[in-house]
Amino acid sequence: MxxxxxxxxxxxxxxxxxxxxxxxxxxxxxxxxxxxxxxxxxxxxxxxxxxxxxxxxxxxxxxxxxxxxxxxxxxxxxxxxxxxxxxxxxxxxxxxxxxxxxxLNYEMSTPTIKTFLRIFTRAAQENCKFLPSMIAASAIFLSSFTIRPKMHPWNIALQCYSGYRPSELKDCVLAIHDLQLSRRGLSFQAVREKYMQHKFKHVAALSSPSEIPSSYFEVINE
Structure with a gap:
């Protein structure tokens, strides 16, 4: 371009x-x-x-x-x-x-980001930086932290079902958290307004603290 x-x-x-x-x-x-x-x-x-x-x-x-x-x-x-x-x-x-x-030579069908998202969420690729399962687990981690920042966002049950310890999620969680913070007040206002709707539970109105306590990535005591 x-x-x-x-x-x-x-x-x-x-x-x-x-x-x-x-x-x-x-x-x-x-x-x-x-x-x-x-x-x-x-x-x-x-x-x-x-x-x-x-x-x-x-x-x-x-x-x-x-x-x-x-x-x-x-x-x-x-x-x-x-x-x-x-x-x-x-x-x-x-x-x-x-x-x-x-x-387009009238060839209207083409792979898009959504196409590959469907593929990657079905089959984890070893050469991906973050596996889809890790991204999903990290999203849950960060969502919990955003809603209740003073409570540990992970527990034994989540660790058992996801297969991930907090320490293993750290890099992915911090990467998503950085994206979350960097989007504040920037462009793509329509995307934010979309997720301000009731059907999406107004999640775009939520924001998390700028720092995630390092203790949240430590070993969970059973």
Whole structure:
């Protein structure tokens, strides 16, 4: 993208993707549609120059294509025009859709992050930095710490069922914790708003202390 785009920078892409999350929520699109949309956008931006005033047009056109591929009842072209306050006409959306499809050679199916997430959660790979089981255990550890920071987030039962001692989870827990803290106040506000919804128990409103006591990674006494 850095070699091709002269009028668009990564920050503009972030804003577009954050907005596309809102659009996906508005039209209740499945997550596969969103991942496929991002794949189309990034691939197109990596090969074709786009003016900044056409970036949103590219985004909705890619989502239109992804919706037709993934959704049972995809939104119509008019819906995507409406979501942009009719900044773009139906003809412009259809024209950009055609350009993207030609670029894709009409091969709309492609592996996305979601595709590999499904694979990696079914089969742990020895060459992964963190196994899926470890990431899951670490997420439980950090969730417990976030909710009750003064209580030890791990216990004998969790150690038995997960197969992990606190010391073995330390690196993974700290890595996820760092991501949790670094996202405060940054972009992707739509993602945060998504997980502020009641159906997700408002988890985005939760925050954990900046430091995890080292004692929490020590051996648990039975």
């Amino acid at each position: 850095e070699k091709v785009q002269k009028d668009i920078n990564p920050a503009m892409r972030d804003i577009l993707l954050d907005w596309l999350v809102e659009v996906a929520e508005e039209y209740k699109l499945v997550s596969d549609t969103l991942y496929l949309t991002v794949s189309y956008v990034d691939r197109f931006l990596s090969h074709h120059f786009v003016n900044r005033n056409k970036l949103q047009l590219l985004g909705i056109s890619c989502m239109l294509i992804a919706s037709k591929y993934e959704e049972i009842s995809p939104p119509h072209v008019e819906d995507f025009c409406y979501i942009t306050d009719n900044t773009y006409s139906k003809e412009e959306v259809v024209s950009m859709e055609r350009d993207v499809l030609i670029f």
